[in-house]
Amino acid sequence: MIKIATAECFTHGKIGLELHALAQNYEGNFGSRYIENISGYGNFDYNELSVICSLFIPTIDAMNDILNVKNPPEPDYLIKGIKVYDEVGDKKTSKVMAKAVMELTDCDIAIGTTAGIGHGAVTIITPNYEITTTSDVYSDLRENKSEELFQRQNSGIKKAINIILLFLNDKIDEIKNLKNTEIIEK
Numbered sequence: 001m002i003k004i005a006t007a008e009c010f011t012h013g014k015i016g017l018e019l020h021a022l023a024q025n026y027e028g029n030f031g032s033r034y035i036e037n038i039s040g041y042g043n044f045d046y047n048e049l050s051v052i053c054s055l056f057i058p059t060i061d062a063m064n065d066i067l068n069v070k071n072p073p074e075p076d077y078l079i080k081g082i083k084v085y086d087e088v089g090d091k092k093t094s095k096v097m098a099k100a101v102m103e104l105t106d107c108d109i110a111i112g113t114t115a116g117i118g119h120g121a122v123t124i125i126t127p128n129y130e131i132t133t134t135s136d137v138y139s140d141l142r143e144n145k146s147e148e149l150f151q152r153q154n155s156g157i158k159k160a161i162n163i164i165l166l167f168l169n170d171k172i173d174e175i176k177n178l179k180n181t182e183i184i185e186k
């Protein structure tokens with residue numbers, strides 16, 4: 001069984017929900033919203049997945065109190081306690097969030113996401129890899145552009161799910177070819 005845990009900000013826990021629906025083989029209104037052609041990825045048995053938690057962590061306080069991150073990266077701005085970083089800060093913070101949820105849960109795959117000013121960041125940590133990517137949509141959380149923020153969120157969710165499915169099907173080379181994606185082998 002492969003255990004997955006997420007600490008999500010701009011993706012609002014939807015990556016965890018999506019992976020849970022996949023692992024449980026849910027269909028219809030309870031099923032996947034983002035996965036269209038699962039058979040195109042390979043033969044991995046998704047019954048071997050278990051999402052042990054999917055956390056929505058938008059604030060510095062939540063990073064401290066829930067993820068036990070005592071010294072999170074200093075945000076560029078705070079909006080009602082919500083952390084706002086530039087894209088470099090988002091990449092750094094998504095890694096911190098993924099590592100923290102991995103330590104808390106002893107999961108096999110950890111996912112951290114956060115987005116402030118820029119494309120946002122998604123980090124996926126496994127025993128052998130640290131994969132960081134961005135969405136394909138630029139937005140600025142300080143501006144109340146709901147549709148733009150929604151598009152960035154959708155892009156981040158789709159990209160994270162795509163990477164997870166490629167990873168589970170041993171398609172690391174395909175991940176390496178994705179736009180704005182960095183892979184560090186441990």
